[in-house]
Amino acid sequence: MGYIIRLSFANLRLRKLRTALTIVGIMIGIMSIVTMLTAGMGARDAMVDEVEKVGNTREIVVYSINTSRKDLLLTDSVVSKFEKLDDVVGVYPVLEANGTEKMENYTGYSALVGVPIEYMETLNIEDGVIPESNGSRPKLLVGKGIKDNLFNSKTYTLYSDSTKGDESLVGNRFDFELQEIMKTPKGEEKSDESSSDSDSEDSSEDSSDNGSEDSENASSTDAEKKESATKNKTEDEEADEKEAEEEPDPVVVKLNIVGETDNEYDYNIYTDIDTLKMFLKRQQQDRKIPGQPLDKYGNPYSFWSYSRIIVRADSVEDVEHLSKVIKDMGYQVQNNLETLNSVNRTINIVQLVLGALGAIAGIVAIIGIVNTMMTAVYDRIREIGLLKMLGADNDDISFMFLFESALLGGIGGALGIGMSFLIDLFLNKKLVQMMEMPEGTWIMSTPLWLMVLALVLSIVVSILAGAFPARWASKIKPLEAISS
Secondary structure, eight states, X not given: OHHHHHHHHXXXXXXXXXXHHHHHHHHHHHHHHHHHHHHHHHHHHHXXXXXXXXXXXXXXXXXXXXXXXXXXXXXXXXXHHHHTSTTXXXXXXXXXXXXXXXXXXXXXXXXXXXXXXXXXXXXXXEEEOOOOOOSSSOOEEEOGGGGGTOEETTTOOBGGGSTTTTSOXXXXXXXXXXXXXXXXXXXXXXXXXXXXHHHHHHHHHHHHHTTXXXXXXXXXXXXXXXXXXXXXXXXHHHHHHHHHHHSOOOEEEEEEEEEEESOTTOOOEEEEHHHHHHHHHHTOBXXXXXXXXXXXXXXXXXXXOOSEEEEEESSGXXXXXXXXXXXXXXXXXXOSHHHHHHHHHHXXXXXXXHHHXXXXXXXXHHHHHHHHHHHHHHHTHHHHHHHHHTTOOHHHHHHHHHHHHHHHHHHHHHHHXXXXXXXXXXXXHHHHHHTTOOTTOOSSOOOHHHHHHHHHHHHHHHHHHHHHHHHXXXXXXXXXXXXX
16 A cells, blocks of 8 residues: 555655646635634624623513502512522622713713622723722722713813723722702792782782872882882892802712723723712611612602612523513613624625635636646546556555545645635634724634644545546446556
């Protein structure tokens, strides 16, 4: 068998041009298939990452559909119900405190988002640490995207576009002004103008009844009315000024930023939920906590009502079922699974088209192999006859042509994978520049399993393409071959 292998190598070297053209055809086919599949997988991974950055696909965000109903509010008892559901690995209540944050000359309008420390531990921290529960003043973990929410009120430029836009916010402070301070509703005092009007009506009636009074008395009455109206107006203005002086100043606190996430699509300002509760309790007026709902009599509830609850499923496959269960409980749900499924459907179509184009190139390469091997058989009929006369059997002749086909496929496949890698490097660099992504980002990354699969596929397909010529060559009779 060894002499057959040596003979195969000698035959390929002897017909260099035909061998080179066949290898080039295989190389182009494998290169096309690998490059297009890599492009499809790279696009899928990039788009899935974008969806994941906006929101985890295993997370279900639960909202109340009616905050005026006590039984539909999101409370600790609802959190306990969600924790008992199957396929749930985490339930995180979210408490929001709306307000305005200022830093240097920049202003933003984002709420403080109170979440459990366990939830913040699931976030990717780029700089700093996770805020701890201190029961005093909230410490902040900001999303990287918060820089796009801060703007200069004079120039209307974003903080992210400033000279410090690329620097971490850790170590800075927000002057946070809490907006939702509950004020004691003041009843509208009875207007003095109504009494003035009634007085004037009474005066008019009196004047009509006493028609014998002269014009001098009428002029005196009008002057008194004007003086009374002026006096009432002055008293109203003084009351308004006094009320404005008594109105409490907005609550402004300095909050330290201790951490920053790596997600540029994260626009939240996180803090520990227990610390935020203590902070809001200290801002209450008339037992009313900022942002908390009231009953129909205007009285606060004895429990905390959350803005939303984040439920994390065990796997992506459980999200749809859990969403339906929670929706049937009377709550509104939102998740990124539909967006992800839509992305996958789109990418699958793109991959199908790209794969079809690559397959066309592969078919052309297979036809080239069949043509090459058939031509080799015709050119080497006498050689085949001589080998048979020297003792080579049909299996030896078949093996020789199949080995040559496999050798052509292996060399062409290896070169095709190498060319695909070079093309991926070039395309990746251009795509990163066009999409303004961070340098070093890999979109066109060929996985190892695809390289191995492409090489094996190239060899197997080449062997199958050479099977018919090899079988035909093995059946040639020695005397007919030599005399031809």
